[in-house]
Amino acid sequence: MSGMKQWEAVDAGWGRLAADFATLSEPSNVREYVGLHHALGVAVGDRLLDLACGAGLALELASLRGAQVAGIDASPRLVAVARDRNPDGDVRVGDMNELPWDSASFDVVTSFRGIWATTPNAMAEALRVLKPGGRFGMTVWGHIKASPGAWSLSPFTLAAEPQVRNQADMNQMGRPGVGERLLADAGFADIERLDIPFVWEFADPEQFARALASTGPAYEAIEQVGAEEFHRRCVELAAGHVRDGLPLRAKINVAGFTARRPVEVPESYEGDFTGSFLGWYPPSEYAEQSRQADLDEDGFVWTVTKLWARMPGAFDDLFALQRSAAKFGGLSLRQRGVLTTAMAATLGDSACAYAWGGKYAKWADDPDVPASALRGDDDALPPDEKALAGWARKVVRDPNATTSADVDDLRRAGFTDDQIFAATLFLVLRLAFSSFNDALGLRLDQAVVDKLPAAVRDAVTWGRAPI
Ligand SMILES: C[S@@+](CC[C@H](N)C(=O)[O-])C[C@H]1O[C@@H](n2cnc3c(N)ncnc32)[C@H](O)[C@@H]1O
Known part of the structure; x- marks a missing residue:
C-alpha cells in the first residue's frame, strides 16, 4: 500500500x-x-x-x-x-x-x-x-x-x-x-x-x-x-x-x-447595459457568438442581441420564417421596409421604426420615403408601397376589421394572392417581434439612432427613448 x-x-x-x-x-x-x-x-x-x-x-x-x-x-x-x-x-x-x-x-x-x-x-x-x-x-x-x-x-x-x-x-x-x-x-x-x-x-x-x-x-x-x-x-x-x-x-x-452553480456575469460583460426590463443574459456559446458578431460588425453589442441571447436560436428561427415569407412573395427590400416601418409607426415601436427607417432610407436612396411612412401621410411613396403601408396599418390596428375590399385594393396595386399572403405573414411576424421587444421594455442603442438621417429621426415622435 x-x-x-x-x-x-x-x-x-x-x-x-x-x-x-x-x-x-x-x-x-x-x-x-x-x-x-x-x-x-x-x-x-x-x-x-x-x-x-x-x-x-x-x-x-x-x-x-x-x-x-x-x-x-x-x-x-x-x-x-x-x-x-x-x-x-x-x-x-x-x-x-x-x-x-x-x-x-x-x-x-x-x-x-x-x-x-x-x-x-x-x-x-x-x-x-x-x-x-x-x-x-x-x-x-x-x-x-x-x-x-x-x-x-x-x-x-x-x-x-x-x-x-x-x-x-x-x-x-x-x-x-x-x-x-x-x-x-x-x-x-x-x-x-x-x-x-x-x-x-x-x-x-x-x-x-x-x-x-x-x-x-x-x-x-x-x-x-x-x-x-x-x-x-x-x-x-x-x-x-x-x-x-x-x-x-x-x-x-x-x-x-x-x-x-451560480450564473456568473463574465468580466467582459460588465457595464454592458441590458437595455430591457430583463437582467443579464446567461452566458452561453450562442450568446458569446452573437455578442462577438455585433462587436466585429458595429463595435458595440445591440440591446436586441442582449435580449434575445437568452434563448439560443429563437431569434434565428423567427427571422428564418420572415425571410421565407419574403422570398415566397418575391417582396423587394423596399416593400419589406414599408411594411415594417408602417407597422412600427402604428404600434408605436420606436426601436423598430428607427432601425428599419434607416434601412428603408438606404434602399429608397431618400430619407423622405421612410419619413413619410413613419409620419403616416405616405406622400413620398409609390403606389405599391402606399398600398402596403395602408394594409399594414389596418392589420396592426385591428385584424378583425379588414374587409375583402381592402384585399381588392392590394390586388389593384398589382399584388397576387400569393404576394398578399406573403406580405401579411411577413408583417405579422414583424409585429410579433416588435410586440415582444416592446413588452419587455427594449430600448434601441443611441449609437444606432445617431447615425440616422435627420428626416427619419425627426419622424419618430413616440415609443421608448433610445439608451
Ligand atoms: C457509500 S458508497 C456509495 C456508493 C454509491 N453512491 C451508492 O449509492 O451505493 C461510497 C463510494 O465512494 C467510493 N469512493 C470512496 N472514495 C472515493 C474517491 N476519492 N473518489 C471516488 N470514489 C470514491 C467508494 O468506492 C464507494 O463506491
Missing part, C-alpha cells in the same frame, strides 16, 4: 465483494435515488455525472429518465459493474477530488452518500464541472442514532477506534447547518435541504449479514474481528428484528441537499 494515494486504497474495501454489493445492498437505495432525481428534475437531455457512483444503479435510473450519464468511482471492481449496467455511459475509475472532465460539462451532478465532510474538494470539483446554472444534488447520512433502523449500521463500530472516529467525522455533513455551510463555502447557490427516503430491506438475517459485509466500512470491522465473527454478529443482531412474513426493514435518516 505504500506510495498509494488515499483513493487508490478504496477498492480493497469497496471492491472485494462487488457483485454482492451490487445485488444485495445497492438495490435497497432506490428510494433515495428516485427521490433525489425527482427533486432535481432529471430529464431527457440532461448530461448527468454521479460522483462515487459505486456499482452504477443510480446512473441506470437516471438514464431511464432520459439523461446522458457519466460516473466516477475509486473502485475498479465496482466500476466494472457500473459499466456493465450502463454500456452507453462514460464511467471512469478515479478520484472524485480531481475530476477528469472539463469545466462546465454537466447539467446535473449527483452524489449518494459519496461526498463527506472530510472530502470538501469533491464539492469544489462538482461546482467546476457543472455548467453555470447547473443543478447539484447529494445525500448524506442524517441523525443515524435517532433512526428506527440504526441497529443495521451498528456492526460498523466493530472497527478499530480511529476508524470508528473517522466514520463519525465523515458523517458530520447531515448535522444542522454543516452541509449548507460546506456547500456555500464551495461556491454553490440556492442551497436547500430535503428529507430523502431511505430504507434497507433484507429477506432474512443471513442475507443482511452478506449485504452488510460487502460494504467498505464493513471491511474495516472485518479487519478487526474477522469475517466469520462479523457475519455471526450480524446474524445475531438481525435475528432480533425479524417480523413474521415480512422482510427485515431498517429505515435510516438520510438528508439531501440541492443547489446550483
Whole structure:
C-alpha cells in the first residue's frame, strides 16, 4: 500500500465483494435515488455525472429518465459493474477530488452518500464541472442514532477506534447547518435541504449479514474481528428484528441537499447595459457568438442581441420564417421596409421604426420615403408601397376589421394572392417581434439612432427613448 494515494486504497474495501454489493445492498437505495432525481428534475437531455457512483444503479435510473450519464468511482471492481449496467455511459475509475472532465460539462451532478465532510474538494470539483446554472444534488447520512433502523449500521463500530472516529467525522455533513455551510463555502447557490427516503430491506438475517459485509466500512470491522465473527454478529443482531412474513426493514435518516452553480456575469460583460426590463443574459456559446458578431460588425453589442441571447436560436428561427415569407412573395427590400416601418409607426415601436427607417432610407436612396411612412401621410411613396403601408396599418390596428375590399385594393396595386399572403405573414411576424421587444421594455442603442438621417429621426415622435 505504500506510495498509494488515499483513493487508490478504496477498492480493497469497496471492491472485494462487488457483485454482492451490487445485488444485495445497492438495490435497497432506490428510494433515495428516485427521490433525489425527482427533486432535481432529471430529464431527457440532461448530461448527468454521479460522483462515487459505486456499482452504477443510480446512473441506470437516471438514464431511464432520459439523461446522458457519466460516473466516477475509486473502485475498479465496482466500476466494472457500473459499466456493465450502463454500456452507453462514460464511467471512469478515479478520484472524485480531481475530476477528469472539463469545466462546465454537466447539467446535473449527483452524489449518494459519496461526498463527506472530510472530502470538501469533491464539492469544489462538482461546482467546476457543472455548467453555470447547473443543478447539484447529494445525500448524506442524517441523525443515524435517532433512526428506527440504526441497529443495521451498528456492526460498523466493530472497527478499530480511529476508524470508528473517522466514520463519525465523515458523517458530520447531515448535522444542522454543516452541509449548507460546506456547500456555500464551495461556491454553490440556492442551497436547500430535503428529507430523502431511505430504507434497507433484507429477506432474512443471513442475507443482511452478506449485504452488510460487502460494504467498505464493513471491511474495516472485518479487519478487526474477522469475517466469520462479523457475519455471526450480524446474524445475531438481525435475528432480533425479524417480523413474521415480512422482510427485515431498517429505515435510516438520510438528508439531501440541492443547489446550483451560480450564473456568473463574465468580466467582459460588465457595464454592458441590458437595455430591457430583463437582467443579464446567461452566458452561453450562442450568446458569446452573437455578442462577438455585433462587436466585429458595429463595435458595440445591440440591446436586441442582449435580449434575445437568452434563448439560443429563437431569434434565428423567427427571422428564418420572415425571410421565407419574403422570398415566397418575391417582396423587394423596399416593400419589406414599408411594411415594417408602417407597422412600427402604428404600434408605436420606436426601436423598430428607427432601425428599419434607416434601412428603408438606404434602399429608397431618400430619407423622405421612410419619413413619410413613419409620419403616416405616405406622400413620398409609390403606389405599391402606399398600398402596403395602408394594409399594414389596418392589420396592426385591428385584424378583425379588414374587409375583402381592402384585399381588392392590394390586388389593384398589382399584388397576387400569393404576394398578399406573403406580405401579411411577413408583417405579422414583424409585429410579433416588435410586440415582444416592446413588452419587455427594449430600448434601441443611441449609437444606432445617431447615425440616422435627420428626416427619419425627426419622424419618430413616440415609443421608448433610445439608451
Ligand atoms: C457509500 S458508497 C456509495 C456508493 C454509491 N453512491 C451508492 O449509492 O451505493 C461510497 C463510494 O465512494 C467510493 N469512493 C470512496 N472514495 C472515493 C474517491 N476519492 N473518489 C471516488 N470514489 C470514491 C467508494 O468506492 C464507494 O463506491
